[in-house]
Amino acid sequence: MTNHRIALIPGDGIGAEVLPPARQVLDVLGRRHGFGLTYTSYDWSCERYLRDGAMMPEDGLDLLRDEDAILLGAVGYPGVPDHVSLWGLLIPIRRAFRQYVNLRPVRVFEGVESPVRGARPGAVDFVVVRENVEGEYSEVGGRLNRGFPDEMAVQEAVFTRAGVTRVLDHAFELAARRGGRLTSATKSNGIVHTMPFWDELVAERAARFPRVDWEQEHIDALAAKFVLAPESFDVVVASNLFGDILSDLAAAVAGSIGIAPAANLNPERDFPSMFEPVHGSAPDIAGKGIANPLGAIWSAALMLDHLGHPEAAKEVTDAIAALLAKTEVRTRDLGGTATTAEFTEKLIELL
Amino acid sequence: MTNHRIALIPGDGIGAEVLPPARQVLDVLGRRHGFGLTYTSYDWSCERYLRDGAMMPEDGLDLLRDEDAILLGAVGYPGVPDHVSLWGLLIPIRRAFRQYVNLRPVRVFEGVESPVRGARPGAVDFVVVRENVEGEYSEVGGRLNRGFPDEMAVQEAVFTRAGVTRVLDHAFELAARRGGRLTSATKSNGIVHTMPFWDELVAERAARFPRVDWEQEHIDALAAKFVLAPESFDVVVASNLFGDILSDLAAAVAGSIGIAPAANLNPERDFPSMFEPVHGSAPDIAGKGIANPLGAIWSAALMLDHLGHPEAAKEVTDAIAALLAKTEVRTRDLGGTATTAEFTEKLIELL
Numbered sequence: 001m002t003n004h005r006i007a008l009i010p011g012d013g014i015g016a017e018v019l020p021p022a023r024q025v026l027d028v029l030g031r032r033h034g035f036g037l038t039y040t041s042y043d044w045s046c047e048r049y050l051r052d053g054a055m056m057p058e059d060g061l062d063l064l065r066d067e068d069a070i071l072l073g074a075v076g077y078p079g080v081p082d083h084v085s086l087w088g089l090l091i092p093i094r095r096a097f098r099q100y101v102n103l104r105p106v107r108v109f110e111g112v113e114s115p116v117r118g119a120r121p122g123a124v125d126f127v128v129v130r131e132n133v134e135g136e137y138s139e140v141g142g143r144l145n146r147g148f149p150d151e152m153a154v155q156e157a158v159f160t161r162a163g164v165t166r167v168l169d170h171a172f173e174l175a176a177r178r179g180g181r182l183t184s185a186t187k188s189n190g191i192v193h194t195m196p197f198w199d200e201l202v203a204e205r206a207a208r209f210p211r212v213d214w215e216q217e218h219i220d221a222l223a224a225k226f227v228l229a230p231e232s233f234d235v236v237v238a239s240n241l242f243g244d245i246l247s248d249l250a251a252a253v254a255g256s257i258g259i260a261p262a263a264n265l266n267p268e269r270d271f272p273s274m275f276e277p278v279h280g281s282a283p284d285i286a287g288k289g290i291a292n293p294l295g296a297i298w299s300a301a302l303m304l305d306h307l308g309h310p311e312a313a314k315e316v317t318d319a320i321a322a323l324l325a326k327t328e329v330r331t332r333d334l335g336g337t338a339t340t341a342e343f344t345e346k347l348i349e350l351l
Numbered sequence: 352m353t354n355h356r357i358a359l360i361p362g363d364g365i366g367a368e369v370l371p372p373a374r375q376v377l378d379v380l381g382r383r384h385g386f387g388l389t390y391t392s393y394d395w396s397c398e399r400y401l402r403d404g405a406m407m408p409e410d411g412l413d414l415l416r417d418e419d420a421i422l423l424g425a426v427g428y429p430g431v432p433d434h435v436s437l438w439g440l441l442i443p444i445r446r447a448f449r450q451y452v453n454l455r456p457v458r459v460f461e462g463v464e465s466p467v468r469g470a471r472p473g474a475v476d477f478v479v480v481r482e483n484v485e486g487e488y489s490e491v492g493g494r495l496n497r498g499f500p501d502e503m504a505v506q507e508a509v510f511t512r513a514g515v516t517r518v519l520d521h522a523f524e525l526a527a528r529r530g531g532r533l534t535s536a537t538k539s540n541g542i543v544h545t546m547p548f549w550d551e552l553v554a555e556r557a558a559r560f561p562r563v564d565w566e567q568e569h570i571d572a573l574a575a576k577f578v579l580a581p582e583s584f585d586v587v588v589a590s591n592l593f594g595d596i597l598s599d600l601a602a603a604v605a606g607s608i609g610i611a612p613a614a615n616l617n618p619e620r621d622f623p624s625m626f627e628p629v630h631g632s633a634p635d636i637a638g639k640g641i642a643n644p645l646g647a648i649w650s651a652a653l654m655l656d657h658l659g660h661p662e663a664a665k666e667v668t669d670a671i672a673a674l675l676a677k678t679e680v681r682t683r684d685l686g687g688t689a690t691t692a693e694f695t696e697k698l699i700e701l702l
């Protein structure tokens with residue numbers, strides 16, 4: 001029997017409440033499809049930071065290196081600056097394991113009302129492919145003349161041919177397998193060094209995918225189009241920062257950030273990939289048992305797909321679709337009163 | 352009689368179709384309120400670039416220097432790369448005249464249906480204050496190893512204490528005069544050098560405006576909130592890039608990018624300020640006489656306000672509100688069939 005070693009990092013806030021449901025779902029599918037899953041839990045979090053001065057131990061990345069995949073809950077805690085918590089855990093994992101593709105599927109499910117009128121259930125179904133390890137999220141930069149009137153901060157965005165090309169190829173291949181359409185987010189009219197480079201590389205890679213229809217849109221107009229014509233997208237490819245903005249916006253358009261999943265992929269499989277819901281640690285509802293587990297569960301489905309179980313993954317997304325279309329059970333973010341446990345139980349019934 | 356010297360730069364595409372309506376409106380108000388307006392037109396555009404190799408003459412900025420204000424239509428033309436057209440005209444004007452505040456009011460008018468369900472007419476009314484001369488839109492950067500596998504592009508975002516402080520103060524003052532609430536866009540969890548600096552300066556300036564309630568939101572979550580809770584904003588302050596994205600998104604939420612206005616302000620009045628609709632040159636509808644003139648007209652109203660005629664400015668926005676609430680006349684972007692001329696005529700009737 002194939003066995004997959006999964007690292008569980010619940011992290012902070014509702015992270016600890018959404019991972020157990022994901023694990024329940026995974027175990028059902030393992031039994032059904034004949035694969036095993038063994039879990040190791042890591043208590044890396046802001047709480048650990050406040051106790052020990054570090055989000056994870058010094059050999060943290062080495063511990064993860066032999067896992068087959070990582071399932072992460074959420075990171076962030078009031079009082080711990082985000083740039084400390086994120087750059088102490090989430091971002092180093094993305095980078096050390098060259099998870100250069102951040103994949104964020106967006107669907108408006110039947111039974112979920114989008115806040116956007118033009119987003120009909122069933123008709124919005126696209127994927128944001130975000131560059132995940134370079135670009136605007138850069139450690140290069142710093143501060144001059146701290147505290148003086150001439151103080152300044154600089155931050156260098158770095159785009160490499162290799163780094164951009166590999167994520168573009170991933171996006172074009174995905175578009176070729178899906179609806180054959182790709183939209184590239186740019187801002188070459190304002191960000192005049194890196195974005196024209198990005199555009200050139202898009203045009204260059206596009207030549208290798210003659211059957212993919214592609215276009216580019218400036219990020220400002222594209223954000224507007226997510227609201228005006230959300231049904232018009234198939235694959236959207238974007239830099240680290242633009243992908244971050246677009247995928248959160250898309251999750252809102254899809255009706256709940258609580259549903260949206262993310263995969264941080266190392267396509268070459270040299271290192272483990274990481275799967276995490278798009279939502280954060282949500283300190284306001286943490287500890288109440290009312291968080292929406294679907295973001296984590298859908299992320300677990302992306303993990304199954306990556307581990308070589310696409311049928312099992314599809315059973316999960318089908319069950320999510322059925323749960324939303326055919327039942328009235330809903331967590332609070334979706335307008336209902338169900339607890340995390342009740343919502344999960346209903347989903348498992350439908351699996 | 353006070354006389355104001357206005358530079359008109361129609362630019363490209365529909366730019367030439369929306370400035371004459373704005374001028375008609377300005378002239379009505381000048382007569383009514385007893386001030387004069389003299390206009391100088393400048394044919395600076397992509398057409399000029401294709402003919403003469405430059406968007407504007409070498410002494411272009413000097414020509415504008417003595418004007419009291421600049422009214423710009425739109426810039427951009429298929430075949431001329433955006434970074435050429437924009438950095439040859441729009442951006443140099445913003446920078447040379449230290450128009451460091453880009454002000455973008457957002458309203459959902461009665462009679463306009465927002466694409467966002469939660470944006471009730473009358474209930475959405477906020478202003479995006481965008482830093483307009485530094486930040487991510489920087490000339491600092493370039494390309495290494497062009498054409499080789501190790502090619503890379505870098506772009507340096509530069510934030511100065513003076514540059515950030517002055518736009519924050521403008522935003523806080525505006526919030527103090529309006530609803531007393533300010534939201535600062537950040538991304539200090541990802542952009543770890545410049546954005547924590549921005550956040551520090553926000554906290555520092557906030558201390559001088561104890562009656563303004565302020566908060567900060569990460570740009571990804573904030574973009575989502577523009578869709579989920581557009582009624583919750585009063586003043587939103589953002590960096591050059593984030594303000595660009597948020598204001599286009601907000602214009603879409605408001606029901607038509609054709610209505611949205613912008614003011615590029617030099618608050619010290621050392622140099623002329625520039626007023627321009629948020630929409631672009633729209634080559635697809637250019638020359639048909641169907642463009643929505645309200646973005647340009649509302650921009651002209653912002654200009655009147657800046658020139659010391661707040662009552663006249665208010666008459667314009669009141670007439671726009673009445674046009675949309677009380678008549679069925681609409682340009683195509685608003686679901687109607689009226690031409691630019693018909694829409695303008697009706698507005699002037701209501702003035």
Ligand SMILES: CC(C)[C@H](C(=O)O)[C@@H](O)C(=O)O
Pocket residue numbers: 189190220437595
């Ligand atoms: C055209 C472009 C350079 C410009 C900008 O990004 O500043 C425009 O989008 C705007 O918002 O005025």
Ligand SMILES: CC(C)[C@H](C(=O)O)[C@@H](O)C(=O)O
Pocket residue numbers: 086244540541571
């Ligand atoms: C928390 C933050 C650093 C992170 C990001 O911007 O990458 C998050 O917003 C995400 O999208 O995964």
